Amino acid sequence: MSRGRYAPSPTGDLHLGNARTALVAWWRSRGAGSSFVMRVEDLDEPRTVPAAVPGNLDELRWLGIDWDEGPDVGGAHAPYRQSQRHALYERALAELADREAVFECYLSRRELRELSSAPHGATPVYGEQERRRNRLVRERKRAQGKRPALRLQAEETELRFHDALHGEVVFEAASEVGDVVLRRADGAWAYQFAVVVDDLEMGIEEVVRGDDLLHSTAAQLLVYRALRREPPAFMHVPLLLDESGERLAKRRGSLTLSALRSSGVTAAKVVGLLAATLGFLERPEPLEAAEFLSIASLDQLRREPHALTPEELRWLGL
Numbered sequence: 001m002s003r004g005r006y007a008p009s010p011t012g013d014l015h016l017g018n019a020r021t022a023l024v025a026w027w028r029s030r031g032a033g034s035s036f037v038m039r040v041e042d043l044d045e046p047r048t049v050p051a052a053v054p055g056n057l058d059e060l061r062w063l064g065i066d067w068d069e070g071p072d073v074g075g076a077h078a079p080y081r082q083s084q085r086h087a088l089y090e091r092a093l094a095e096l097a098d099r100e101a102v103f104e105c106y107l108s109r110r111e112l113r114e115l116s117s118a119p120h121g122a123t124p125v126y127g128e129q130e131r132r133r134n135r136l137v138r139e140r141k142r143a144q145g146k147r148p149a150l151r152l153q154a155e156e157t158e159l160r161f162h163d164a165l166h167g168e169v170v171f172e173a174a175s176e177v178g179d180v181v182l183r184r185a186d187g188a189w190a191y192q193f194a195v196v197v198d199d200l201e202m203g204i205e206e207v208v209r210g211d212d213l214l215h216s217t218a219a220q221l222l223v224y225r226a227l228r229r230e231p232p233a234f235m236h237v238p239l240l241l242d243e244s245g246e247r248l249a250k251r252r253g254s255l256t257l258s259a260l261r262s263s264g265v266t267a268a269k270v271v272g273l274l275a276a277t278l279g280f281l282e283r284p285e286p287l288e289a290a291e292f293l294s295i296a297s298l299d300q301l302r303r304e305p306h307a308l309t310p311e312e313l314r315w316l317g318l
Ligand code: GLU
Pocket: 006, 007, 008, 009, 041, 195, 208, 209, 210
């Protein structure tokens, strides 16, 4: 039994890569006869597209994915939109603050960049040097009325988890993850924190998501440790790439479910294509979601990213 979830961020239309991960998550729960939860991760208000909230759910349902609990059907852990779950995040934060695991960080993004030796664009690891700098500027910034971000002080430890596809994954907390932001200076809850609080509260047993989030999982393990709770099991699915090996950005209009659907491509064609890209079929053929469940297998699931082939694009009429 493996109660699972899919957690779309409604920042636009879902693309084929999102649909592929959603199908895998759904299979891991449904294939084991377990319940499946749909949770909308709409914490990032400026990036949330209101129409994408019902839109994403409609796109997933069109594919044949169903869920027992979610924003549109309710359930024992309602509400299922993160924007409506602030009280839970407050409570978990208070628990961590009571244990003195949380501290106020007044460093701006620019100051952090200046301190960091991380290559441009990479997220700098917040460590001893940053803590020291923060202690130096804290009083002055407080007096100026600056609002702090809240960070979880990282333990010096090895973060280790078993991934159903990647096997043993190990990160060094202090050098590779650092002090995780729980709440941003503008008051917004951080993804890393909200997702842990939600996966715990919703009783999720296995988290399935793209393997671009492996490093996020390490950050989340620090949150589980701080909350003194056991993390769920994890499966990080290698990504689907476009024909030139680039990540499928949501802006790539032709590869969204809504564009495919309105150009007349059937859900069965999409599911069949995704099954082929996952390694469950030799080549695309029309497949109902229920048939997907019966052919999906952990042994066959590809361990590497898959770039769409010209044949696969032709299958979609592209
Ligand atoms: N909301 C995240 C996304 O759409 C997924 C997070 C997760 O599955 O943990 O990328």
